[in-house]
Amino acid sequence: MTAADAANALQAKFASRILKRVNFRGEETLKVDPASLKAVLTHCKIDLGFDYLVDVSSLDHFGDDTAETRFEMVYELYSYTAKVHLRIRSDVPDQTGKVETVVDLWPTANWHEREVYDMMGIDFKDHPDLRRILMWEGYPFFPLRKDFPLGGKETDVPDVAFTGSAPLAGGPFVTVPSNATTLHREPRSRES
Amino acid sequence: MSESGNSISTAYDSKIEGNIIFTQVDAAMNWMRSNSLWPMPMGLACCAIELMASGASRFDISRFGSEVMRFSPRQSDVMIVAGTVTYKMALAVKRIWDQMAEPKWCIAMGACASSGGMYRSYAVLQGIDQLIPVDVYISGCPPRPEALLEGLMRLQRKIGTEHALADQKRELIAELTA
Numbered sequence: 001m002t003a004a005d006a007a008n009a010l011q012a013k014f015a016s017r018i019l020k021r022v023n024f025r026g027e028e029t030l031k032v033d034p035a036s037l038k039a040v041l042t043h044c045k046i047d048l049g050f051d052y053l054v055d056v057s058s059l060d061h062f063g064d065d066t067a068e069t070r071f072e073m074v075y076e077l078y079s080y081t082a083k084v085h086l087r088i089r090s091d092v093p094d095q096t097g098k099v100e101t102v103v104d105l106w107p108t109a110n111w112h113e114r115e116v117y118d119m120m121g122i123d124f125k126d127h128p129d130l131r132r133i134l135m136w137e138g139y140p141f142f143p144l145r146k147d148f149p150l151g152g153k154e155t156d157v158p159d160v161a162f163t164g165s166a167p168l169a170g171g172p173f174v175t176v177p178s179n180a181t182t183l184h185r186e187p188r189s190r191e192s
Numbered sequence: 193m194s195e196s197g198n199s200i201s202t203a204y205d206s207k208i209e210g211n212i213i214f215t216q217v218d219a220a221m222n223w224m225r226s227n228s229l230w231p232m233p234m235g236l237a238c239c240a241i242e243l244m245a246s247g248a249s250r251f252d253i254s255r256f257g258s259e260v261m262r263f264s265p266r267q268s269d270v271m272i273v274a275g276t277v278t279y280k281m282a283l284a285v286k287r288i289w290d291q292m293a294e295p296k297w298c299i300a301m302g303a304c305a306s307s308g309g310m311y312r313s314y315a316v317l318q319g320i321d322q323l324i325p326v327d328v329y330i331s332g333c334p335p336r337p338e339a340l341l342e343g344l345m346r347l348q349r350k351i352g353t354e355h356a357l358a359d360q361k362r363e364l365i366a367e368l369t370a
Contacts, residue, residue: 135315136280143314152314163279164322166312 050077056112062146119144221356226348232268236275239302251337276304
């Protein structure tokens with residue numbers, strides 16, 4: 001089975017619920033209707049043999065007018081027997097919508113989904129232990145959202161932890177890819 | 193250490209009274225404290241590797257008196273904060289600092305412990321000196337073991353300037369001189 005075969009099999013079975021298929025240099029990505037996400041992932045694991053969940057991550061389309069919903073989930077799958085990668089994407093229905101957990105399919109998703117919850121604020125239905133994993137319990141913000149500043153916000157939860165906002169001294173220092181000399185390419189504040 | 197007293201030399205191997213040294217209590221206490229600084233290694237990130245290298249055989253830190261890395265705060269003298277201090281970990285660092293017995297000192301090793309380093313972000317405490325009083329800052333990312341040893345020696349010189357007995361017996365001295 002190649003990645004294309006797996007994508008073909010999924011498209012054959014789920015027809016209209018696969019919204020988009022992209023092939024980039026051999027990598028197959030399928031965009032799935034949110035209501036059938038769990039069914040698609042179950043089929044991948046059980047029938048197609050994608051036994052390894054590589055990663056669960058999420059996207060924040062804040063400020064992007066071409067996106068339908070704000071958040072999007074991305075699942076990276078791999079099959080050890082067929083040595084094939086596959087990527088499944090799906091919108092999160094609305095800002096407070098819940099996503100079905102895949103912990104019952106791949107137990108490793110436990111911590112991945114906790115990280116998605118901690119950083120983005122996406123809730124997972126039926127997750128056995130949904131709490132913050134990188135920040136501490138009681139931290140009031142979701143740091144990887146696009147409207148959260150890089151330097152952080154001030155919080156003060158006594159006896160638990162506290163944060164300040166870090167001075168950025170001119171903003172994040174970014175390079176500009178070009179063929180110019182290193183003097184022009186070096187990371188510097190792009191505000192001025 | 194200074195010599196006081198009469199004109200008869202009371203050197204270390206004197207024929208009159210052997211093995212006796214005259215000095216001030218402060219100087220003696222400072223000498224003892226600075227030459228037996230047992231570190232509490234708060235090794236949090238990459239600087240901890242250089243701390244371990246300092247403790248290993250090539251850059252032996254026990255030459256300078258730091259014979260053992262005591263991981264118990266009750267048994268250590270100097271806390272070497274080596275690595276990035278996140279806000280989540282800062283709480284634990286403060287608790288360990290509070291449990292250390294006086295006299296205690298702190299060395300902030302590396303850029304992250306001194307000022308937050310390259311991590312200007314929501315999760316990193318911008319320098320451990322926002323929580324605990326730091327005596328010596330060591331720059332570097334990571335500082336070489338020689339730099340850590342130089343920082344340790346600088347701390348030893350700093351301890352040499354302290355008034356150990358006067359600090360401890362402040363009320364008694366005030367009473368006696370009143």
